[in-house]
Amino acid sequence: MSDPTGTAAPHGGPLRVGLIGYGLAGSVFHAPLIAATDGLRLDLVSTSDPQRQAQARAEHPQVRTVDTPQAVLDRAADLDLLVLASPNKTHVPLATAALEAGLPVVVDKPLAATAAEAEKLAALAEDRGLLLSVFQNRRWDNDFRTVRKLIDDGALGDIQRFESRFERWRPQPKGGWRESGDPAELGGLLYDLGSHLVDQALTLFGPVASVYAESDIRRPTAEADDDTFLALTHTGGVRSHLWVSATAAMLGPRFRVLGSRAGYVKHGLDPQEAALREGLRPGTEGVEWGVEPQSRWGVLGAGASPRSGGGDPVPTLPGDYPAYYAAITRALLEGGRPPVTATEAAAALRVLEAAKLSAAEGRTVRIEAAT
Helix, strand or coil: CCECCCECCCCCCCEEEEEECCCHHHHHHHHHHHHCCCCEEEEEEECCCHHHHHHHHHHCCCCEEECCHHHHHCCHHHCCEEEECCCHHHHHHHHHHHHHCCCCEEEECCCCCCHHHHHHHHHHHHHHCCCEEEECHHHHCHHHHHHHHHHHHCCCCCEEEEEEEEECECCCCCCCHHHCCCHHHCCCCCCCHHHHHHHHHHHHHCCEEEEEEEEECCCCCCCCCCEEEEEEEECCCCEEEEEEECECCCCCCCEEEEECCCEEEECCCCCHHHHHHCCCCCCCCCCCCCCCCHHHCEEEECCCCHHHCCCEEECCCCCCCHHHHHHHHHHHHHCCCCCCEHHHHHHHHHHHHHHHHHHHHCCCEECCCCC
16 A cells, blocks of 8 residues: 555555545546546446446446445555445545555545544544545635635735625436435535535635524425525635525525735636536647636726626636646655645635534624634
8 A cells, every 4th residue: 555654556556546436526537537646546436336347347448346345445455545434434444445445535524523523534644644635626626726825815805704605506306415414415406516625715815703504495395405605704804605506596696705905706617527427538639628718707996896897807727627637646755744634624624614604593602612
């Protein structure tokens, strides 16, 4: 297995990756990005669905498939990294088993149900000297990268309010564990898309002092939250307002960031997920990965509405999901921290837990500083 101190794999070839789960996360995000990363080789996929096994072999002809996660863990000695793209409720037990088997692990978000569980996993990984990272790919969205650059460059001045949305119009629930009302499944938008929005807000503005949330089940046959709002007050004074919804009949801007000098407004979604769903891959000849047309650029300005022509277009930086697994590869081969740590995931979960409590009790919840 790969040495966490940063040496090449003893077998001398690319790092061999096992992937548990070949649903949306596994087939659309993880497998294509792993396959496109120099130094990684997708070697083993676990899914109990025969059709998904056939799909995995068709899309990645060199891959082996097995029926169960245990069959992957039984082959731990033949792997250098395990990626968990399995249902949320399996993340903690499978990550624990993998770390105990000596495997570095990447886990799709959310890492766990609670910050305490995430911290326990982080301690186990540290004790074993193994990499543990969470797949927060939205840090490499084109629009988020652009917002981050504008903030770092001082173009907006001191940030006062950060508004971020993942809104959809899906009046009919799809069903499945992601929309299950069973608390054990960790379904609902708060822990799904909300994990991304909270992670982005913490990445930009640091720790949160208090959380207020409103969480509703709007659709008649829905079981889990499908329309949720979070108001975060960061310890540095910035206020983040975050929306996740499957019931938005009119979609708001993806970002509206207001500063003392200027504001930035951006509509639309990063193009990388759509490209991956269409079967395009990073590095494909003729494909400008993560690039969007000028017509979709956001605008920067002060005192005017972008809808009436106010503001100056800002070129959107290219999205770069491949950067995540490139950084994982460097961390495994050269040492150093992974691109997203379990400790960072625990901080986001602390906010999500506070939001859940706030929505249930109708009050603002304060978050004690982590010790």
